[in-house]
Amino acid sequence: MKSFMIQGAKILATGSATPVVSLNNNKISQIVQTSDEWIFSRTGIKERKILTGFNQSVVDLAILASNKALNKISMNPSHIDLIILATSSPHDLFGSASKVQFKIGAVNAVAFDLTAACSGFVLSLVTASQFLHSGSYKNILVIGADVLSKWVDWSDRSTCILFGDGAGAVILQSCSISNNSILNFQLDSDGKYSDQLSIKYREEIVSSSVLNLYKGSFKYLYMNGKEVYKFAVSQVPLSILKCLNSLNISIQDINWLLLHQANKRILNAVADKLCINRNKIITNLIKYGNTSAASIPLALDEALLKNKICNKDIIVVSGFGAGLTWGTIIIKWYI
Numbered sequence: 001m002k003s004f005m006i007q008g009a010k011i012l013a014t015g016s017a018t019p020v021v022s023l024n025n026n027k028i029s030q031i032v033q034t035s036d037e038w039i040f041s042r043t044g045i046k047e048r049k050i051l052t053g054f055n056q057s058v059v060d061l062a063i064l065a066s067n068k069a070l071n072k073i074s075m076n077p078s079h080i081d082l083i084i085l086a087t088s089s090p091h092d093l094f095g096s097a098s099k100v101q102f103k104i105g106a107v108n109a110v111a112f113d114l115t116a117a118c119s120g121f122v123l124s125l126v127t128a129s130q131f132l133h134s135g136s137y138k139n140i141l142v143i144g145a146d147v148l149s150k151w152v153d154w155s156d157r158s159t160c161i162l163f164g165d166g167a168g169a170v171i172l173q174s175c176s177i178s179n180n181s182i183l184n185f186q187l188d189s190d191g192k193y194s195d196q197l198s199i200k201y202r203e204e205i206v207s208s209s210v211l212n213l214y215k216g217s218f219k220y221l222y223m224n225g226k227e228v229y230k231f232a233v234s235q236v237p238l239s240i241l242k243c244l245n246s247l248n249i250s251i252q253d254i255n256w257l258l259l260h261q262a263n264k265r266i267l268n269a270v271a272d273k274l275c276i277n278r279n280k281i282i283t284n285l286i287k288y289g290n291t292s293a294a295s296i297p298l299a300l301d302e303a304l305l306k307n308k309i310c311n312k313d314i315i316v317v318s319g320f321g322a323g324l325t326w327g328t329i330i331i332k333w334y335i
């Protein structure tokens, strides 16, 4: 661990939420020229959930996921000290976390957004763990939530088939160092490739006789799929190995591989490169597609509901995506 630690950090509860409207591959083939066979064979995705209600936003999904996590452990929301909302599709450019804070009644929490696309949850979990390790806070709610369906170009078949909407939440609590769950992390960015996956800012000039004034908006999501694929399968295994080596944990010690749910082929390629048995991969993207910052906590919550994860299991968690940014956390699960 790179930080000075006076307290451990433990995940107490998880929760998740997805919209009710499902868009399967057959339905999407009525929007763009594609097929279930093409999408499933290249991505492993069969359907995705889409937020369709007028003015519904990432805030609604984040509230649902957070309340589920709080209810699981009957925690009074006033005991939350900090809320980090990992999202790249906020309902307000100034941030959405404080709306979640208000709506769930976390009256004593400070709340902020963290923007790092599909790596957002991993970066947020690491950020939260630093506040716990330093002794600054006791209870932290970390939410990964995105509604990229509002930002994809629904006429671009190479991207709109990939993404879905969702939210996942985890509640972390400080604990003794001997019960610390966040064993180590590795975070990286390379802005040289930021153009390969982005939702670019667009501006138009607003005429004025005094000076040039600009009005801003954003374009649709753009992705160079091949380059992003190559980046993920080359960098993620290296990130995992760095993390494991510094802990002296071997590949055989890993119980679960929980990667950002981008694409089944990426998940398999990373597992194969590391010689991790594919049946250790936690995956649910067949039902949800790529839900960006939500994908890891959503898959974690489902795995826990299915009682897959046991006490003291080692879970390797990696996120990767726009930025480009990628990161790994090694978790030792304590029940």
Ligand code: COA
Binding pocket: 033, 034, 035, 038, 039, 042, 043, 118, 157, 158, 159, 161, 223, 224, 225, 226, 228, 229, 262, 263, 266, 290, 320, 321, 322
């Ligand atoms: N249905 C049918 N055909 C499609 C299609 C679709 N939805 N999307 C693209 N195609 C076509 C292309 O037009 C192209 O046709 P052409 O050969 O006639 O020009 C052909 O399929 C191959 O396109 P290509 O982009 O080379 O496909 P690919 O094999 O690279 O697969 C992805 C595309 C997006 C599935 C793949 O690049 C990928 O998985 N990338 C990683 C994406 C990712 O996970 N990003 C998120 C990271 S956070």
